[in-house]
Amino acid sequence: MNWLYAIDHKRVGILYMLSALLFFLAGGMEAMVMRAQLAAPNLKLITPETYNQMFTMHGTTMIFLVAMPVLTGFGVYLVPLMIGANEMALPRLGALSFWMQLFGGVLLYYSFATGDAPSAGWFSYAPLSEKPFSPGSGVDYWALALLMIAGGSIGSAINLIVTIATERAPGMTMRLVPLFVWMTLVASVMIVFALPALVASLVLLLSDRLFAARFFDPSQGGAPLLWQHYFWIFGHPEVYIVVLPAFGMISEIIPVFSRKPIFGYPFVATSTVAIAFLSYGVWVHHMFAVALGRNFLAIFAAASMLIAVPTGMKIFSWIATMWGGAIRFTTAMLFAVAFLLEFTVGGLSGIAFAAVPVDWQVTDTYFVVAHIHYVLFGGTVFALLAGVHYWFPKMSGRMMDEKLGRWSFWVIVIGFNTAVFVQHFLGLMGMTRRIYTYPDLPWFGTLNLISTIGAAILVFGIFIFLCNVGMSLLFGAKAGDDPWNAWTLEWAVSSPPLVQNFAEIPEVRSRRPLWDRKHPEMPDWMQA
Amino acid sequence: MTKRAQLGMAMLLIAEAVFFFLLILACVYLGALPRLAGSSGWLLTAALLASSLSVWRGWRWGTIALGAAFVIGLFGTTVSMLTAVLGIFVLVGTILIALVPVSALRTMALYWHFCTAVWLVIFAVASLA
Numbered sequence: 001m002n003w004l005y006a007i008d009h010k011r012v013g014i015l016y017m018l019s020a021l022l023f024f025l026a027g028g029m030e031a032m033v034m035r036a037q038l039a040a041p042n043l044k045l046i047t048p049e050t051y052n053q054m055f056t057m058h059g060t061t062m063i064f065l066v067a068m069p070v071l072t073g074f075g076v077y078l079v080p081l082m083i084g085a086n087e088m089a090l091p092r093l094g095a096l097s098f099w100m101q102l103f104g105g106v107l108l109y110y111s112f113a114t115g116d117a118p119s120a121g122w123f124s125y126a127p128l129s130e131k132p133f134s135p136g137s138g139v140d141y142w143a144l145a146l147l148m149i150a151g152g153s154i155g156s157a158i159n160l161i162v163t164i165a166t167e168r169a170p171g172m173t174m175r176l177v178p179l180f181v182w183m184t185l186v187a188s189v190m191i192v193f194a195l196p197a198l199v200a201s202l203v204l205l206l207s208d209r210l211f212a213a214r215f216f217d218p219s220q221g222g223a224p225l226l227w228q229h230y231f232w233i234f235g236h237p238e239v240y241i242v243v244l245p246a247f248g249m250i251s252e253i254i255p256v257f258s259r260k261p262i263f264g265y266p267f268v269a270t271s272t273v274a275i276a277f278l279s280y281g282v283w284v285h286h287m288f289a290v291a292l293g294r295n296f297l298a299i300f301a302a303a304s305m306l307i308a309v310p311t312g313m314k315i316f317s318w319i320a321t322m323w324g325g326a327i328r329f330t331t332a333m334l335f336a337v338a339f340l341l342e343f344t345v346g347g348l349s350g351i352a353f354a355a356v357p358v359d360w361q362v363t364d365t366y367f368v369v370a371h372i373h374y375v376l377f378g379g380t381v382f383a384l385l386a387g388v389h390y391w392f393p394k395m396s397g398r399m400m401d402e403k404l405g406r407w408s409f410w411v412i413v414i415g416f417n418t419a420v421f422v423q424h425f426l427g428l429m430g431m432t433r434r435i436y437t438y439p440d441l442p443w444f445g446t447l448n449l450i451s452t453i454g455a456a457i458l459v460f461g462i463f464i465f466l467c468n469v470g471m472s473l474l475f476g477a478k479a480g481d482d483p484w485n486a487w488t489l490e491w492a493v494s495s496p497p498l499v500q501n502f503a504e505i506p507e508v509r510s511r512r513p514l515w516d517r518k519h520p521e522m523p524d525w526m527q528a
Numbered sequence: 529m530t531k532r533a534q535l536g537m538a539m540l541l542i543a544e545a546v547f548f549f550l551l552i553l554a555c556v557y558l559g560a561l562p563r564l565a566g567s568s569g570w571l572l573t574a575a576l577l578a579s580s581l582s583v584w585r586g587w588r589w590g591t592i593a594l595g596a597a598f599v600i601g602l603f604g605t606t607v608s609m610l611t612a613v614l615g616i617f618v619l620v621g622t623i624l625i626a627l628v629p630v631s632a633l634r635t636m637a638l639y640w641h642f643c644t645a646v647w648l649v650i651f652a653v654a655s656l657a
Contacts, residue, residue, distance in 0.1 A: 089532045158539040162532050192539050196547035204554060207609045215558060215609075226554060233550075 007091040008499055009076050012098050014395070016073025019102050020066045026109070027061035028462065030054045032455060035419075039452040041440035048436040052119035053138070055434055057108070059122025060142065064149050065105045067242040067380055072097075072156045074387060075184040075245060077395065079160060081490035082178045084169025084508060086501045089162040097155030104148030111141035118142035121434065123235060124205070126216035126227035131209050140209060143202045150195045150202075157191035160184055169489070172508040178488045179268055183248030186272045187241050190279070194237035201230040225290065232283035240279045242376065244272060246383035247314060250336050253390050254318050256486045257333035258325030261512065261524075264317045271310035278307040288359040297356050304354035311347060315340060330484075331405030335386035338413055342378025346371055349424070364434075367427025373420045385412070385465065392469070393483045397495040398476030404468040411461030418454025422447045487512035533635045541642045544617075548646050552653060555610050561654045562608035569651050572601050576618075580644045583637045588625060591640065595622035610650055618643050 006012055034054050037045045046054075080088055088094050111117045118138035120129040129139045164185045168177065205227070207213035214220035216227050255262045262268060284292065284300035318340060327333065349371040353359045362368065392400050426447050431438060438444050482491040492514055493501050510516055510524035555561050564572075579594035595618055602615045621643055625636055 090536055093536065154540070154543050158536050158543075161539055162536045165535060166532050192543045193546055196543045197550055200547050200550040200554070203551065203609070203613060211609075213560075213609055215554065215560070221558060223558060226557070230550060230554070 005095075007095045009080050009088045009091065009094060010395075010497060010499075012088075012091075012094045013073045013075075013077025015098055016069045016076060016101075019098075019105065020070035020073060023061050023065035023069075023105055027058050027066060028459065030058040030061070032459060034058065035452040035455040037437065038448050040449065041438055041445045043437055049119060051436045052121075052434075053112075053117040056118045056121050056124075056142070057112075060108065060118070060146075061105075062376070063122060063238070063242065064146065065101075065108070067376065068149075068153055069098075069101055070384060071184075071187070071242060071245040071380075072101075072153070072160075074249070074384075074391070075160050075188075076156065078391065078490060079163055079181055079184055080167065081394075081493065081497060081501055082181050082488050083164065083167060083172060084489050084502060084506050084513075085163065085167035086505075087167075088159055089166050090159045093155055093159050097152045097159065100148050100152030100155065104145045104152065107148060108141060108145035111138050111145075114138075114141070116141075123231050125231075126205065126208075126224045127218075129205060129209075129227075130216055140206070143206050143209070147199060147202050147206075150199050153191055154195050157188035157195075160188040161192070164188075169506055169508050175266075176508055176511050178248075178511070179251035179262060179265065180245070180248035182269045183244045183251070183272050186276050187244040190237050190241050190244075190276050193280070194234050194241065197230050197234035198238075201227060201234065204230070225287075228287050228290070229283070232286040233280070235286065236283045237276075237279045239375065240275055243379050244275070246339075246380045246387075247272070249383045249387040249390070250318060250339055251314075252488065253332055253336045253386050254321050256390075256484050257328045257330060257336070258322045259328075260321055260325040261487075262317065263320035263323075264313075265511065267313055268317050271313045274310040275307060278303060278310070282307055285354060285359065288353075288356050289363045301354050301356050305351060308347065308351050308354075315344060315347075330389070331400065331402055331409055332386045332389035334406070334409045335382050335389060338409070339379065339382040339386060342374055342382055342416070346374030346376075346378050349374065362427050364432055365427035366423040366431045366433055369433050370420050370423035370427060373416075373423070377416060377420070385409075388469070390484070391490075392472065393479030394490055394495050394497070396473055396476070397479055398472050399479050399483060400472040400476060401468050404464060404471070408461050408464040408468055411457060411464055413461075415454050415456070415458030415461045419451050419458055420454070422450050422454075426451075482514070487515045489513055492517070530631070530634065533632065534638065537635050537638045541638060544642065544646075548614075548649075551610060551613065552650065555608075556653060556657070559657070560609065561657050562606045562611045562650065564606055564651070564654060568601070568605040569655065572598055572605070573647065573651055575601065576644045576647050580641050583625070583633070583640045586630075586633055588630075588633065591625050592622055595619075595625065595640075614643065614646055614650065617646075 003011060003015065006015065033046065034051065037043055037051055076088065076094060080086065114137060116136035116138045118124070118141060120134050120139055120142075124139060124142060127133055164177070164181060204213075204215040208215050208217065214222045216222045216224045218224060251262055251268055281303040282300060284296065285304045288297060349367065353371065389400055389405060392398075426444065429443065431444060438448075479495045481493065481495055484491070489506060492506065506513060512524050516523035516525065575594050575598045579591050579598065582590035582594055599615050599619050599622065602611050621636070621639055625633070625640070628636055
């Protein structure tokens with residue numbers, strides 16, 4: 001019962017993570033239903049209508065009910081500990097935001113019980129999402145649920161911003177905060193600026209559907225393209241909202257397991273800000289297939305290529321941090337290194353899309369599906385798995401099993417790449433995304449079967465990971481305060497931390513306050 | 529506490545500013561602005577400006593009365609998406625002004641002035657169109 005009323009940031013953080021796990025399992029099952037349906041040509045395991053519901057719910061779930069909440073959960077749990085605070089700045093807002101988000105998720109899934117889950121895709125383009133083409137209540141549930149979730153996300157983002165702005169320990173300037181905090185701050189500011197575009201789109205859509213307005217109805221002077229513009233003004237920053245905190249985790253983990261401070265801290269921090277600005281100027285690359293005029297396309301193509309520069313800088317910073325370091329390949333580090341490779345694959349296919357002619361050729365094919373999964377699974381989820389293995393000892397007080405960890409790592413890596421890499425080829429061969437079934441064309445059956453087998457392997461890998469979490473919670477070795485010999489303040493408190501994190505608020509003089517404490521003879525601040 | 533609450537409120541108002549900007553832009557682009565007959569727009573403007581003055585002076589009940597009058601007047605005179613959304617925001621603000629402790633009135637005043645500013649923009653754009 002205590003958890004229902006919890007306002008302590010550590011409990012709220014855990015609640016976020018648990019709800020995200022629950023929805024991750026639901027979204028994973030939806031993915032497996034799709035992969036089963038696509039395993040062979042001309043299969044008819046489920047109806048086309050059900051298939052549409054599956055990909056709509058899978059996308060909506062993974063973005064809004066898994067990626068965002070789990071990253072918020074890590075932020076809410078870790079930020080106060082990392083900046084030497086005992087609580088979030090607005091604790092009750094934190095709890096309210098979580099329950100809004102969860103209520104939105106429940107509302108979305110309730111649509112299954114009405115027999116009419118949304119089926120217009122996770123970006124529900126008008127006019128498909130309009131009443132004449134989606135007459136059931138599914139899109140209404142979808143839009144109302146997303147309104148709740150967006151409200152919760154904005155609330156938690158505001159809370160994180162105010163916390164980072166006002167609760168830092170004495171001496172901790174913005175030049176000294178851990179990079180996870182920096183990136184959580186930037187992602188939160190982006191939520192404040194980007195989510196309102198989603199809310200505005202949803203208000204317009206609901207006006208059309210429930211109050212007979214005509215915002216997206218061209219026959220009545222409306223403009224369906226308006227939906228695409230507004231949705232992607234939200235949607236592209238959203239990509240960075242769910243990837244920047246993951247970058248932050250990588251920026252904490254790689255230095256600790258390389259025994260070197262991060263290479264180029266100011267570049268990693270400022271390139272994040274550059275990404276945030278640029279991400280508002282690239283939304284049209286989701287709409288290149290629309291005839292918008294050459295100059296217009298050229299501007300957005302250039303901006304989309306430009307955003308690869310600050311992103312690439314980070315990759316180089318992480319590699320340079322590892323260079324010459326005494327690397328410890330724990331499971332957390334394995335996932336972090338795999339992140340570098342998988343995310344780079346997604347990043348490179350992303351740059352390909354910035355070239356308009358390439359985009360025209362592969363838009364709405366499985367090439368896009370492969371790209372988004374390399375970015376969001378290969379990127380965000382791999383970083384999250386690294387983060388779970390890294391911070392699990394802090395949150396639970398127990399170590400995760402390294403042997404099971406290695407097994408889960410290799411099975412997940414093999415399963416994920418088998419499932420998704422072949423989708424690049426399917427896309428280039430012309431297989432459109434969201435297609436219910438396909439004819440027996442050369443290679444289509446084989447590659448799809450490989451993808452389905454890969455997905456099954458991936459499920460098995462996730463199963464091993466969850467077993468490891470469960471077993472380690474019960475039987476794991478005691479972790480102690482600082483099992484990794486790390487440098488940031490969360491490792492200065494007990495594992496798990498007490499309700500009051502810090503008996504005494506620490507004073508901070510460098511980026512590695514714990515190093516300073518362990519090495520009073522050569523603290524960082526003396527070298528600077 | 530006040531500093532944190534006001535910073536949080538400022539962040540919320542940034543989000544709302546983006547939200548209303550996009551809604552107003554859509555309505556301007558599609559020509560779907562509210563039509564305010566006769567002097568109703570000026571009366572509503574006067575009520576909301578007076579309520580902003582009232583909340584600035586810290587008069588809780590004056591603000592509630594003027595806010596309620598604005599909401600009733602708004603829904604009574606015009607039907608449009610923009611005015612309905614703003615009306616809901618003012619209604620929520622009125623309820624919150626009634627409920628929050630005195631110490632939070634200063635923070636709520638920020639929200640209130642923001643609603644007044646949005647109304648002024650909507651009124652100006654609708655009058656000029």
